[in-house]
Amino acid sequence: MSSSVKPFEGVRVLDLTHVFAGPFSTYQLCCLGADVIKIESINSPDMTRMEGVNEEQNAALYGSSFQSQNAGKRAVTINLKSEQGREVLWRLIGTADVLVQNYAGDSLENLGFGYEAVSEVNPALVYCSISGFGRTGPKADHPAYDIVVQAFSGIMAANGDQSSTPVRVGPPMVDYGTGAQAAFAIAAALYQRQSTGLGQYIDVSMLDAALMLYSANVVDALRTGEKPEVHGNTHPSYAGYAAYDTADGKIMVGAFTNKQMCSLLKVLGEHDRAEEVLHTPRAKLKDSRIADAKIISRHLLMQTALHWEELLNRAHVPAAKVRSLDETLQEQQLTYRGVLQKVEYANDSCPDLFPVTAFTYAHGSPSADAPAPKLGEHTREVLLESGLSEDQIQQLADDGAI
Numbered sequence: 001m002s003s004s005v006k007p008f009e010g011v012r013v014l015d016l017t018h019v020f021a022g023p024f025s026t027y028q029l030c031c032l033g034a035d036v037i038k039i040e041s042i043n044s045p046d047m048t049r050m051e052g053v054n055e056e057q058n059a060a061l062y063g064s065s066f067q068s069q070n071a072g073k074r075a076v077t078i079n080l081k082s083e084q085g086r087e088v089l090w091r092l093i094g095t096a097d098v099l100v101q102n103y104a105g106d107s108l109e110n111l112g113f114g115y116e117a118v119s120e121v122n123p124a125l126v127y128c129s130i131s132g133f134g135r136t137g138p139k140a141d142h143p144a145y146d147i148v149v150q151a152f153s154g155i156m157a158a159n160g161d162q163s164s165t166p167v168r169v170g171p172p173m174v175d176y177g178t179g180a181q182a183a184f185a186i187a188a189a190l191y192q193r194q195s196t197g198l199g200q201y202i203d204v205s206m207l208d209a210a211l212m213l214y215s216a217n218v219v220d221a222l223r224t225g226e227k228p229e230v231h232g233n234t235h236p237s238y239a240g241y242a243a244y245d246t247a248d249g250k251i252m253v254g255a256f257t258n259k260q261m262c263s264l265l266k267v268l269g270e271h272d273r274a275e276e277v278l279h280t281p282r283a284k285l286k287d288s289r290i291a292d293a294k295i296i297s298r299h300l301l302m303q304t305a306l307h308w309e310e311l312l313n314r315a316h317v318p319a320a321k322v323r324s325l326d327e328t329l330q331e332q333q334l335t336y337r338g339v340l341q342k343v344e345y346a347n348d349s350c351p352d353l354f355p356v357t358a359f360t361y362a363h364g365s366p367s368a369d370a371p372a373p374k375l376g377e378h379t380r381e382v383l384l385e386s387g388l389s390e391d392q393i394q395q396l397a398d399d400g401a402i
Contacts, residue, residue: 006033024179134205161232254318
């Protein structure tokens with residue numbers, strides 16, 4: 001077998017998802033070799049097709065928000081409100097290994113495609129349902145977006161400082177965290193199927209995923225019955241674990257251990273205090289936090305953030321200039337990693353680089369091998385593969401089923 005084979009080559013995924021969380025989960029599978037067929041409504045496609053920084057692309061149903069987690073997939077349009085359209089989906093279900101859906105409430109179940117019905121046709125199918133609050137509990141039917149789950153989960157109340165909280169996390173981190181959890185669950189179910197021969201039903205909740213994103217805080221709250229402290233860019237106990245102003249911007253310093261704090265102070269020329277800190281019990285460091293912060297602040301103001309980043313990293317102290325995303329994307333470090341990859345596109349509507357996965361392999365590494373699909377771009381191709389003839393496909397199109 002070729003060493004370039006990806007983990008999920010030969011696996012077919014039916015992607016009945018929209019927005020970010022669901023499409024991101026199937027995008028990860030796609031980058032790992034799965035044949036992901038994105039199924040959209042003819043008249044109501046994935047809303048992110050109309051979202052992005054370029055209004056012409058949005059109007060053409062090819063927004064950058066859609067492109068960001070749909071590269072490499074094949075796109076099919078099906079009208080599930082028509083009997084013929086539902087028959088097409090049943091045909092595809094018989095060929096699939098995975099089905100992922102995030103329809104609101106019981107919409108897909110009401111159309112006849114709940115897990116029990118689908119598993120009777122394809123008992124080996126891994127069926128993943130993604131929703132805001134999960135498919136059980138009093139909020140099972142309640143709608144949600146990333147920001148709503150941030151509010152419900154306590155993330156907003158844990159973010160910011162005493163003067164600003166609650167503050168939402170800007171990027172849709174809960175969406176992407178949910179997508180990562182879903183992709184992991186699907187991968188595990190496919191591995192389990194090798195032993196059991198059976199499919200699986202996976203119930204992924206955005207709320208549950210949000211709690212997993214700060215599980216240490218959750219455990220603390222369970223033990224104390226109290227909410228997490230909010231302290232912005234500082235730490236309530238350690239002066240070396242905070243953001244500071246420099247001559248040209250802010251730097252985040254991560255001197256968390258006594259050894260790191262000692263190294264930080266030595267870089268700043270405070271050798272006597274460095275030796276004291278090295279031999280101070282950690283519980284006592286809080287007593288000198290304010291005084292130590294003043295020392296650190298005074299020194300860091302004298303040079304630029306990049307100057308201090310270089311010196312501190314060389315001394316094995318975690319530290320980074322606070323960058324904006326456009327600055328980060330220019331950093332040489334990214335050229336050595338596989339997270340941003342060039343893709344050979346058949347059109348000029350997509351960016352040259354694309355985020356793929358946060359990891360690489362020694363062989364068969366993840367990649368996005370094709371552009372994000374146009375709406376319904378592969379309908380004919382996929383249906384021909386399913387055994388339908390050209391005449392049958394044309395009839396379905398004439399009837400408004402595809």
